[in-house]
Amino acid sequence: MSDAEQQAAGAVADQPLVLHTQYIKDLSFENPNAPRVFTMLQQQAPQMEVAIDVSASKLQDRIYEVALKMSANPTVEGRAVFVIELDYCGLVSIKEGVQPEQVRPLLFIEAPSMIFPFARRIIADATRDGGFPPLLINPINFAELFRQKQYDVEDAGGAAPEAPASEAATPEAPSDAEAKA
Numbered sequence: 001m002s003d004a005e006q007q008a009a010g011a012v013a014d015q016p017l018v019l020h021t022q023y024i025k026d027l028s029f030e031n032p033n034a035p036r037v038f039t040m041l042q043q044q045a046p047q048m049e050v051a052i053d054v055s056a057s058k059l060q061d062r063i064y065e066v067a068l069k070m071s072a073n074p075t076v077e078g079r080a081v082f083v084i085e086l087d088y089c090g091l092v093s094i095k096e097g098v099q100p101e102q103v104r105p106l107l108f109i110e111a112p113s114m115i116f117p118f119a120r121r122i123i124a125d126a127t128r129d130g131g132f133p134p135l136l137i138n139p140i141n142f143a144e145l146f147r148q149k150q151y152d153v154e155d156a157g158g159a160a161p162e163a164p165a166s167e168a169a170t171p172e173a174p175s176d177a178e179a180k181a
Contacts, residue, residue: 016095017106022115025067026087029126033079038131046074046081052140056107057154062094064153066111068119072127072135082130088119108151109142116140 031037053069067089074081092111094103116139124134 016098020091022090025089028085030083040076046076048074054112066090068112090115108146112142
């Protein structure tokens with residue numbers, strides 16, 4: 001192994017969070033009012049509503065799926081311009097020895113920060129391919145989103161999550177306060 005390969009392997013081994021892969025879990029794009037909406041857009045700018053949320057599920061010991069859920073629903077005169085929804089996920093592992101109080105910030109701040117640029121590009125490409133200007137979602141402060149919400153790790157494997165008892169996993173419930181970007 002070359003020195004560069006050893007350094008790269010050592011750098012990965014030192015990281016508390018490793019992103020193994022990322023993927024589209026669900027993508028939906030609807031253009032319900034075409035072609036009429038294109039004429040409407042020439043006369044009026046749309047009202048934009050963007051929602052961002054993060055969830056995490058424990059799959060195995062120290063292996064998690066982190067899901068970044070993004071949606072946009074611009075409207076003109078009360079009619080949908082388009083509707084786009086994306087669940088973009090990353091499969092991550094937490095290094096052995098990471099303290100339990102560090103797990104949630106790694107899953108809900110660091111992991112979504114790593115996958116966000118790719119999800120942003122997918123949204124931009126899909127809206128452009130749908131006949132609209134690309135929707136470029138502003139960067140998200142996942143640390144602030146984490147502070148605003150009480151995130152829990154879902155347990156997809158049946159074992160207890162790596163969180164203190166006061167932070168026990170609960171099934172994901174619809175969020176009343178989605179982050180507006």
